[in-house]
Amino acid sequence: MIRIDFEAKKKDIEEIFWKWFYKYHLKEFLKIIDNDINLQKLIFKDEGKYLLWKKDLSQYKKTDYKELKDFFFSLPKIHFEYCEKMKGLEINSTSEQFFKKRYRNFRESQAPKIVHVLDIHACPYCNRNFLDIYYGPEAIKPNRFNGDIDHYFPQSKYPYLALCLYNLIPACKTCNHEKNANDRRHFHPYMDDHRGMYCFKTNFDVEVDIDYLYGLSEKFDIQVFDYYNKNHNDINNIKGSVEVFCLDDKYKKMTSFAKNIIRKAYIYNNGYLKDFVDQYSDILDEKEVIQILFDYEEKDFLNKPLSKFKYDLMKEFDVI
Numbered sequence: 001m002i003r004i005d006f007e008a009k010k011k012d013i014e015e016i017f018w019k020w021f022y023k024y025h026l027k028e029f030l031k032i033i034d035n036d037i038n039l040q041k042l043i044f045k046d047e048g049k050y051l052l053w054k055k056d057l058s059q060y061k062k063t064d065y066k067e068l069k070d071f072f073f074s075l076p077k078i079h080f081e082y083c084e085k086m087k088g089l090e091i092n093s094t095s096e097q098f099f100k101k102r103y104r105n106f107r108e109s110q111a112p113k114i115v116h117v118l119d120i121h122a123c124p125y126c127n128r129n130f131l132d133i134y135y136g137p138e139a140i141k142p143n144r145f146n147g148d149i150d151h152y153f154p155q156s157k158y159p160y161l162a163l164c165l166y167n168l169i170p171a172c173k174t175c176n177h178e179k180n181a182n183d184r185r186h187f188h189p190y191m192d193d194h195r196g197m198y199c200f201k202t203n204f205d206v207e208v209d210i211d212y213l214y215g216l217s218e219k220f221d222i223q224v225f226d227y228y229n230k231n232h233n234d235i236n237n238i239k240g241s242v243e244v245f246c247l248d249d250k251y252k253k254m255t256s257f258a259k260n261i262i263r264k265a266y267i268y269n270n271g272y273l274k275d276f277v278d279q280y281s282d283i284l285d286e287k288e289v290i291q292i293l294f295d296y297e298e299k300d301f302l303n304k305p306l307s308k309f310k311y312d313l314m315k316e317f318d319v320i
Contacts (some may be wrong), residue, residue: 001187001195001241002124013114014073019164025102036095044161045070076168076191079153088314092158099162111149112142115170120302124189125245127308148176152188156181159239167188175245186240197238198225200312218255224248239293258313264293265317
């Protein structure tokens with residue numbers, strides 16, 4: 001559960017989306033809106049405002065389409081408002097099919113470009129699996145994405161959000177498959193913040209082999225989530241993710257992986273690696289050595305899988 005810091009790249013990813021939508025799908029979408037009163041109410045607040053907008057559009061050839069951009073680029077908190085507003089209402093079947101079909105086109109043609117701009121390489125839900133994009137033999141821009149795009153609000157239940165950019169979460173195929181159409185509220189990578197909310201820790205019973213502290217035993221447990229700020233508004237979303245994406249099961253099985261980190265930490269804290277730093281201080285500083293040895297990212301946890309897990313264990317065992 002890692003936040004996607006998208007703000008600095010917001011303009012770029014929205015430009016990718018709008019260029020695609022304007023060129024290939026806007027004309028049909030204008031017809032879709034014209035025949036769906038509930039969609040008019042959702043985007044324009046009420047039918048009357050839509051009619052005024054449509055009149056201005058025909059008279060002045062308005063080209064900025066601010067209202068449409070506000071809808072497609074609405075932030076996650078607004079999506080909750082949309083869902084509340086649409087209780088008891090449905091868009092018509094033609095509108096629903098439009099959103100779903102255009103999403104499939106978006107997934108194939110635009111998602112690789114957006115993931116490339118966001119520059120994320122690990123799943124924000126589990127932080128265990130790589131997200132990779134590929135380039136064809138002559139392609140300048142990425143044209144294939146090996147992950148999935150999760151609809152935070154499932155398109156099967158909320159089809160009107162199927163193309164809203166910040167409802168579309170780059171994720172690994174495993175997490176997207178496990179969630180499926182699960183509608184439980186969980187960690188939102190564009191809205192919630194992981195920082196200071198949870199950490200991984202090791203835990204052992206007094207009767208268990210304490211040799212694990214030297215990295216010599218796997219006879220310990222991984223306390224998957226030690227929650228901070230337990231009264232924080234986001235904590236229920238974090239707990240929701242633990243359940244939806246089976247994160248307890250995934251991380252509790254990683255004692256062998258954790259053992260290697262603990263062993264390196266023991267060696268480092270006993271001076272052996274510090275001697276190595278001193279020997280090569282002309283080309284490497286201590287921070288660089290630690291990053292090489294433990295293969296982690298100090299801040300950008302979405303650059304490499306398991307970076308948050310490694311970081312927390314390294315803090316626990318006094319490496320950083």
